[in-house]
């Protein structure tokens with residue numbers, strides 16, 4: 001047997017990163033150049049394929065990810081292209097998937113694993129919290145776990161019970177995990193590539209209602225930038241984005257709430273109010289700088305999240321901004337979040353999820369002196 | 371399978387076992403698949419509690435489950451490690467009583483399992499131990515003081531898992547079995563012939579990850595040996611409350627792997643069974659399950675009171691089956707061990723005990739800044755901030771102390 005699969009290029013391995021990188025440029029396939037309408041699903045799929053081209057230690061596995069290409073088709077075609085050794089179905093067992101990935105990462109691989117749905121990742125919680133998050137710490141960095149746990153999350157697809165959950169706060173609360181969540185198609189590509197390159201474990205939360213969102217994106221260009229290392233670092237790691245500039249108040253959102261925040265800002269503009277929208281992108285590490293810069297400028301803020309507000313990422317954001325921007329604030333920071341109830345049935349979802357009107361109401365409440 | 375320069379596959383063989391893999395593995399023994407997977411009717415025992423070699427027909431073996439007695443050199447080495455292991459267990463318990471270690475889950479009584487688990491492996495193999503397997507980790511070659519660091523309480527780990535190919539000692543029960551599966555899977559994908567030994571206790575076989583790990587290892591046809599030390603208790607709960615299976619080794623058959631029961635206080639039988647398991651796994655048999663029938667002679671840890679849940683008569687009964695004494699008698703009777711040999715081995719054990727007393731006797735200063743250093747590959751701005759906060763707090767404390775001293 002020839003050495004078909006080698007150790008991870010950066011962590012726990014000994015193969016130089018350059019070898020892996022070199023292969024990446026060869027991978028640029030013959031797709032159309034220039035911006036094209038691309039779905040989030042396609043961007044994620046391309047990121048996986050490109051990462052697998054670039055580094056033979058990148059492995060993809062989970063439930064139905066092989067022949068079927070995943071229930072959301074994010075792994076479509078990977079088995080056909082890379083073979084059953086690199087993209088394969090496991091027995092139905094989430095703890096098994098994560099635990100096996102831990103062992104593979106210990107032994108030189110870069111596993112990218114899929115949890116089929118947010119609420120079905122819970123059997124793996126012990127592995128994630130007790131090992132994925134702690135291995136680096138317990139071994140003082142000797143054993144790194146360069147692995148990515150992809151989780152489709154959030155609502156908006158009319159999912160029946162246990163198919164829609166906003167579980168990001170559990171992971172964000174766990175020290176030792178990075179938590180990324182893209183809100184644009186381009187970020188889907190960029191952030192997944194960066195997550196795979198990261199020597200730290202990343203919980204990669206994919207807003208499932210956005211899988212079919214299309215943006216005009218030049219995937220070839222994104223690939224080139226990633227390969228050259230110009231977008232990475234890495235730079236977007238721990239960097240929030242100003243999704244829409246504004247002057248009067250800041251809407252802080254992430255993942256599935258970003259499009260809702262943008263729609264609210266659009267509506268507010270018609271009423272003559274200029275709202276800035278910050279897309280948090282990486283919940284961990286959190287970009288205090290970008291968020292606070294915006295709030296200091298506008299003096300008002302609303303945090304938006306689908307998850308229950310109580311003891312959540314949104315409460316953390318309010319606390320951080322308040323601690324850092326108190327003297328700049330013209331009004332208490334407001335939150336628009338899911339209610340503190342179990343995720344509701346499809347027909348009740350619209351009452352639960354933060355919507356444009358509820359956001360605008362919160363903005364109206366920010367003690368404007370007319 | 372060949373892979374082109376861009377790492378795509380030109381053909382797609384399955385990672386799973388070919389359907390006839392088990393049949394192939396069995397063919398060499400000339401028995402049925404069922405007879406191969408089911409443990410032998412009796413546990414494998416080669417040296418009885420009195421230290422005499424059992425006649426071949428009474429060792430519990432049957433066709434397809436035959437085990438040659440390991441060589442003299444291996445047995446002498448095993449005895450030496452048994453003596454060292456026993457000394458280490460008792461030294462550590464003493465260090466706990468003296469407040470030098472926070473806790474020590476002793477494997478006193480289970481040293482044969484500990485020693486055999488380490489000795490059956492080659493340098494390139496991996497071991498995934500539990501909290502109770504410190505002696506196995508040490509026998510594998512890890513520095514004893516580094517092994518015990520975890521129990522001293524200055525960090526949640528003390529040795530380099532990659533250097534020794536020993537997973538970090540694991541407390542969340544059976545979670546480490548899946549890591550063993552992953553290490554074996556990665557090695558298999560790269561075409562390496564690594565064997566992985568994954569350890570757990572009897573109570574732990576009730577955990578979900580036990581099931582998931584055995585199933586994954588079987589489905590992906592991986593060279594993992596699941597080594598269950600059945601010491602009869604999970605803290606206070608006896609095995610009867612965990613399982614009503616005919617034996618823990620019988621669980622193997624449900625996953626399509628072979629299981630075997632062995633006298634866990636007979637290091638000769640343990641080495642024989644584990645050596646063969648390692649050999650089979652390396653040759654491509656897929657995973658195996660070995661249950662060692664042993665006994666936890668002492669309380670679960672120093673914090674436990676075992677008189678609340680078991681009779682001292684039961685403990686006394688097992689004392690008569692002690693693995694160390696049994697081996698000493700056996701080797702002495704065979705003329706392989708004399709007083710000089712015994713003295714030399716005792717000296718070795720004392721030297722390791724002294725090393726532990728010295729290494730754990732001194733207070734190592736802890737560096738509070740270590741808290742922030744090993745969370746992520748690159749420190750986050752938030753951790754930098756928190757680290758500065760603590761540094762400032764400590765500097766102010768130190769300054770206050772200095773002025774207090776000066777004022778005296």
Ligand SMILES: Cc1ncc(C[n+]2csc(CCOP(=O)(O)OP(=O)(O)O)c2C)c(N)n1
Nearest residue numbers: 502541542543571572573574601603604605
């Ligand atoms: C998931 C989990 N649950 C509970 C515990 C607490 N606990 C530690 S050891 C132990 C008993 C385990 O018994 P067994 O597997 O037989 O191993 P032994 O201690 O006898 O070696 C328990 C319940 C734990 N460590 N992990």
Ligand SMILES: [Mg+2]
Nearest residue numbers: 571572603604
């Ligand atoms: Mg037990």
